[in-house]
Amino acid sequence: MFTIATYNTNSIRARLHIIKKYIEDIHPDCLCLQETKVVDEQFPKEFFLEQKYNVIFKGQKAYNGVAIASPHKIEDVIFGFEDGEDREEDLTRLIRCKIKGISIINSYVPQGRDIEHEQYQIKLNWFKRLKRLFEQKYKKELPIIWCGDMNVAPTELDVYEPEKKLDHVCFHEAVRRAFLDVVSWGFIDIFRKFHPEPEQFSFFDYRIRGAVKRKLGWRIDHILVTKNLADKAIDAKIDLKYRLLQKPSDHTFVRALFDL
DNA sequence: ATGGTCGACTCTCGA
Numbered sequence: 001m002f003t004i005a006t007y008n009t010n011s012i013r014a015r016l017h018i019i020k021k022y023i024e025d026i027h028p029d030c031l032c033l034q035e036t037k038v039v040d041e042q043f044p045k046e047f048f049l050e051q052k053y054n055v056i057f058k059g060q061k062a063y064n065g066v067a068i069a070s071p072h073k074i075e076d077v078i079f080g081f082e083d084g085e086d087r088e089e090d091l092t093r094l095i096r097c098k099i100k101g102i103s104i105i106n107s108y109v110p111q112g113r114d115i116e117h118e119q120y121q122i123k124l125n126w127f128k129r130l131k132r133l134f135e136q137k138y139k140k141e142l143p144i145i146w147c148g149d150m151n152v153a154p155t156e157l158d159v160y161e162p163e164k165k166l167d168h169v170c171f172h173e174a175v176r177r178a179f180l181d182v183v184s185w186g187f188i189d190i191f192r193k194f195h196p197e198p199e200q201f202s203f204f205d206y207r208i209r210g211a212v213k214r215k216l217g218w219r220i221d222h223i224l225v226t227k228n229l230a231d232k233a234i235d236a237k238i239d240l241k242y243r244l245l246q247k248p249s250d251h252t253f254v255r256a257l258f259d260l
Numbered sequence: 261a262t263g264g265t266c267g268a269c270t271c272t273c274g275a
Contacts, residue, residue: 010275011267035275037268062268111275151275164262205275207264214261248265250275 002100002260004030005239006221008108008149008203008251012036012067015249016047018242022253023051026239029070030099033057034108034149036065043067056097064092066108066148070099081129100260102229103138107148112169120169123151127178131185140186140226147223149251152179154189157198158219170220187224190256191236202238206248212240223256232258 005028009015012033023031031053036043038059048055048069058079059065068074076098080086093108107130112123130146138144153171156162165171183189191200201217208216223236236256243252 014267063274113274161262205264206266207275208261209264216261250266 001234002030002102002258003028003255004032004104004145004147004223004258005253005255006032006034006106006147006149006223007253008034008221010035010037010249010251012065013038013042013044014247016044018245020047020051021245022239022242023053026253026255027071028255029072030102030104030145031069032104032106032147033067033069034065034093034106035063036067037062038065056095058092058095060089060092064089064108066093066095066106068095068097068099068104068106072099074099081133083129083132085129101143103142103144105133105144105146105148107146107150109149109151111151112175115167115169115172115174120172120175123169124174124178127175127182131182134182134185141228142226143229144186144226145223145229145256146182146187146225147221147254149220150179150222151220152176152222153218153220154179154183154222158201160199160201160216160218170218183224186226188227188230190223190225190230190233191219191238191254193230193233194236200238202254203251204243206250212243221251221254223254225256229258232260234259
């Protein structure tokens with residue numbers, strides 16, 4: 001059995017009690033975290049060691065930050081794309097490694113702010129760079145997991161009132177096309193394989209009152225896997241329970257299980 | 261219902 005989970009923490013230091021409970025309950029073989037919002041000197045490394053987890057991370061002050069934690073050996077650690085275009089920020093948004101022979105790519109894709117904003121072009125370019133990364137440095141026949149906060153609802157099933165989100169940076173046609181182009185390299189949306197039904201959301205904006213109850217959410221946290229892993233997948237879940245345990249945060253854990 | 265809050269950090273930003 002191999003379990004991978006992804007969670008946008010929106011400050012790892014504010015969510016340690018949630019992560020502790022999740023590790024105790026689920027004991028994921030790989031936990032991919034985004035928006036840790038902490039510089040490396042202040043990263044709660046000791047917390048993970050207490051849970052008997054190894055951890056790799058890179059962050060910056062106030063924004064971004066990614067980490068991968070695992071009870072197993074974490075090998076071949078790389079930050080960023082290493083494509084010659086890496087800005088400082090990219091190193092705190094993309095973290096890659098290998099665990100038990102599986103290549104793991106954990107990404108916190110730039111949100112984009114507004115379709116007119118230059119940040120949106122950076123976001124679209126990010127997906128181009130990811131596509132190139134997979135084409136040049138990975139082999140789709142091998143076991144690979146690309147997961148994280150993609151800041152994209154890929155289809156109209158993945159957001160409430162999609163007809164009103166056409167100009168939203170997480171649903172705009174260009175961003176969906178850019179994301180699906182990376183997926184087309186050789187990935188399967190393993191969550192969707194197990195849950196074709198609507199209203200499966202991983203993110204609820206806490207500014208909207210009663211968003212969970214009213215099902216006003218988005219599915220923007222994804223786990224994509226190559227065929228060889230998809231064939232061994234047993235189940236996938238959105239662990240909403242852990243969101244209800246915390247002070248309003250926005251994202252929750254998404255998890256996939258494999259018979260390995 | 262087109263809302264409003266949280267976290268980090270400065271006196272506001274990003275989501």
